[in-house]
Amino acid sequence: MPEQLTLYLHKVSTHSQKVEMALLEANAPYKGYQVDLFNKPEWFTSKVNPVGKVPAVAYGGPDVDPEDPSPLSAKIIESNVILEFVADLYPDSGLLPKDPVLRANVRFFIDAITKHVQEPVYAFLQGLESYENVLKGIEFIQGLLDEGREFAIGDHYTIADACIIPHIAKLKIVTETDIGKFPVGMGYKLGEELKGPKFAKFMKYVERMLERPSFKQTHDEESVITVFKRLFAGRVQ
Ligand SMILES: N[C@@H](CCC(=O)N[C@@H](CS)C(=O)NCC(=O)O)C(=O)O
Structure with missing residues (x-):
């Protein structure tokens, strides 16, 4: 059973949309958090993605406020890597074929x-x-x-x-x-x-x-x- 997943995104970010669409297609539960890319919060770069880009995922660990990410969650970045990660979490979704x-x-x-x-x-x-x-x-x-x-x-x-x-x-x-x-x-x-x-x-x-x-x-x-x-x-x- 997959653990908690928080998706840090921006509503006009193409790369974020790729990941969010995959999560929806897999019927995956997730928490979406809109990062203000024009006024980026300090905690985002220090605790989630050092390069300050969305999308980024915090996976596992305790179910915390997205603005206070836990050091216990895995942080996964790069949209195409996250796409494969979502497909791996939901192998029966068909997001990646078995063949x-x-x-x-x-x-x-x-x-x-x-x-x-x-x-x-x-x-x-x-x-x-x-x-x-x-x-x-x-x-x-x-x-x-x-x-x-x-x-x-x-x-x-x-x-x-x-x-x-x-x-x-x-x-x-x-x-x-x-x-x-x-x-x-x-x-x-x-x-x-x-x-x-x-x-x-x-x-x-x-x-x-x-x-x-x-x-x-x-x-x-x-x-x-x-x-x-x-x-x-x-x-x-
Ligand atoms: N190669 C990265 C690119 C991510 C990216 O460029 N994200 C943009 C939004 S689509 C971003 O966060 N820009 C804000 C910034 O660079 O400060 C990926 O595929 O995830």
Whole structure:
């Protein structure tokens, strides 16, 4: 029986959302604590995550106030590590398949998300790279999906699905609002490209995933837009 789990998160953090979605998909009990990333409490870096980032998990130990973390709980950081940890805690959740080949496929998919989605999307948002790199990355990921299959890997929701969707949900907001440091209009243009037949398989997969309660429960579009406007102010015109 898993022990107490406290998830330190922020409501617009993509990496936090990945972990929270996995916990919800596993029906795992957990305590969520919103860390104010713009005014970080001292105890968070001294007692939970020395690098001061969310998500972070305090697992086990006594059931304490999240603002007074116990030295007896294990502190686990790095979202992709936490995803695997949650899958290990709940082996029957299907978050990681039992079959070794499928497990390898899930891990490959997650690795590909970092290289082909996270990095190009962030570079585009920062105005450092064109959206072409985002499209190339999505094309690579689309190549890993099977037509007609509901999930990224196998026939069950896995941590691969939890890992990619928060990135794509943010990208969708960018294509609908044009918020980012890229030249004006490029967000909308990227959105138009993604609506084309070339990306139909990927977009159908995304639409299915955005309907899941685990996504809807953890997605706060208004807050994302507010924070993005603050983060990406001062764009190139
Ligand atoms: N590689 C880390 C990245 C975590 C990360 O960058 N978290 C951001 C929010 S999405 C954060 O806490 N930023 C606050 C800061 O750096 O001060 C992971 O995957 O967990």
